[in-house]
Amino acid sequence: MATVVIVGGGLSGLLAALQLAKQGIPVTLFERKQYPFHRVCGEYISNETVPFLRSLGVYPSVFQPPVIRELQLTSVNGRAVTLPLDLGGFGISRFSFDAFLVQHIRAAGATVKEQSEVTQVTFNGQGFDVMAEGQSWTADVVIGAHGKRSRLDTTLNRPFLRKRSPYVGVKYHIRYDQPRNRISLHNFENGYCGISQVEDGKSNLCYLVHRDAVKKHHHIPELEKAVLHRNPYLKEIFTNAEFLFDRPEVINEISFATKGPLEGHVLMGGDAAGMITPLCGNGMAMAIHASKLLAEEVGAFCRNEITRDQMEQRYATRWNNLFAKRLWAGRQIQKLFGSEWASNLAVNLARFAPPIANFLIRQTHGQPF
Numbered sequence: 182m183a184t185v186v187i188v189g190g191g192l193s194g195l196l197a198a199l200q201l202a203k204q205g206i207p208v209t210l211f212e213r214k215q216y217p218f219h220r221v222c223g224e225y226i227s228n229e230t231v232p233f234l235r236s237l238g239v240y241p242s243v244f245q246p247p248v249i250r251e252l253q254l255t256s257v258n259g260r261a262v263t264l265p266l267d268l269g270g271f272g273i274s275r276f277s278f279d280a281f282l283v284q285h286i287r288a289a290g291a292t293v294k295e296q297s298e299v300t301q302v303t304f305n306g307q308g309f310d311v312m313a314e315g316q317s318w319t320a321d322v323v324i325g326a327h328g329k330r331s332r333l334d335t336t337l338n339r340p341f342l343r344k345r346s347p348y349v350g351v352k353y354h355i356r357y358d359q360p361r362n363r364i365s366l367h368n369f370e371n372g373y374c375g376i377s378q379v380e381d382g383k384s385n386l387c388y389l390v391h392r393d394a395v396k397k398h399h400h401i402p403e404l405e406k407a408v409l410h411r412n413p414y415l416k417e418i419f420t421n422a423e424f425l426f427d428r429p430e431v432i433n434e435i436s437f438a439t440k441g442p443l444e445g446h447v448l449m450g451g452d453a454a455g456m457i458t459p460l461c462g463n464g465m466a467m468a469i470h471a472s473k474l475l476a477e478e479v480g481a482f483c484r485n486e487i488t489r490d491q492m493e494q495r496y497a498t499r500w501n502n503l504f505a506k507r508l509w510a511g512r513q514i515q516k517l518f519g520s521e522w523a524s525n526l527a528v529n530l531a532r533f534a535p536p537i538a539n540f541l542i543r544q545t546h547g548q549p550f
């Protein structure tokens with residue numbers, strides 16, 4: 182039987198591993214960190230994923246995740262509107278969800294190697310040589326599920342790395358009286374901040390900000406006081422919430438540049454193939470959906486039902502059909518956020534033309550699968 186290596190244990194890698202293991206395919210997943218760990222992520226998962234997660238037996242009902250049905254949008258100067266969400270979503274921390282998935286994956290027979298960073302992947306004409314932690318491995322198929330940016334992208338010489346990306350992501354867990362059924366998106370100059378509940382009555386507060394704003398104010402607390410607090414909703418939250426981390430999780434160089442689902446015969450999934458702007462709240466759903474395509478095509482190749490060429494072409498075509506338009510729409514909608522006039526325009530659009538606002542939201546979301 183052909184063997185599979187997966188680089189990266191976020192949602193796309195973990196769920197691809199689970200499905201391949203369930204098909205009886207030998208699969209090894211390498212994750213450079215150790216579970217459980219926090220990630221910079223808004224932790225709102227679109228309900229389009231629920232049927233699929235249930236079909237795999239991994240909808241995390243044991244955590245009683247809050248079900249989120251409405252969106253509150255506020256502008257830089259504090260104008261607000263609340264909209265129902267057609268599909269909605271649920272809230273769960275990646276700390277809990279990823280570790281829960283790892284248990285299921287190991288039980289299904291996959292090997293998960295934690296604290297193991299893949300540094301090189303080379304296609305030798307027949308299969309792959311993989312380097313991780315100074316050791317060499319072989320595999321017939323490699324799935325790149327290594328997220329937004331990784332050393333592996335450098336060794337594969339991926340073109341998106343040539344453009345610097347100006348965004349920084351910051352995330353906290355807090356205790357705050359955020360309504361259980363609501364996700365709020367609060368704008369501030371040069372960025373936006375999401376807040377919604379996860380498990381155990383905690384809330385996730387996560388924002389994306391332009392690098393120049395961080396540079397100007399030197400430190401995160403100063404930036405928050407000088408910029409985020411100008412939105413009265415954010416000032417209220419930052420003043421009254423209990424912050425549960427000693428310090429925030431922070432990531433730099435978040436890129437929404439076009440990438441693509443194939444690189445040097447490696448099949449890319451999730452953010453490694455293309456990252457949607459976080460305000461859409463759909464990156465995890467896309468990563469989960471990509472894992473389904475990957476498991477179907479890689480599974481067929483491993484059972485000798487299709488050739489490598491067919492596997493690559495079919496995966497690339499299906500990936501483009503499902504995600505290319507959504508990624509483009511996310512980039513366009515992002516322009517409506519992070520400035521006073523544009524965020525007021527977005528709030529007014531939602532207030533006075535809800536069908537248009539709902540149309541825009543639908544462009545960045547998929548159908549239940």
Ligand SMILES: Cc1cc2nc3c(=O)[nH]c(=O)nc-3n(C[C@H](O)[C@H](O)[C@H](O)COP(=O)(O)OP(=O)(O)OC[C@H]3O[C@@H](n4cnc5c(N)ncnc54)[C@H](O)[C@@H]3O)c2cc1C
Binds near residue numbers: 350
């Ligand atoms: C500020 C912000 C807020 C967001 N909010 C939301 C939201 O509310 N809802 C939503 O749906 N999406 C949101 N997203 C997007 C979402 O987090 C991602 O789309 C999703 O996590 C992608 O999953 P993934 O499996 O592709 O990658 P990741 O979850 O990033 O996982 C990649 C994994 O690969 C590992 N790795 C990297 N390189 C290597 C290597 N060389 N060897 C071994 N392991 C490696 C990493 O350690 C990591 O664990 C947000 C993103 C940001 C930046």
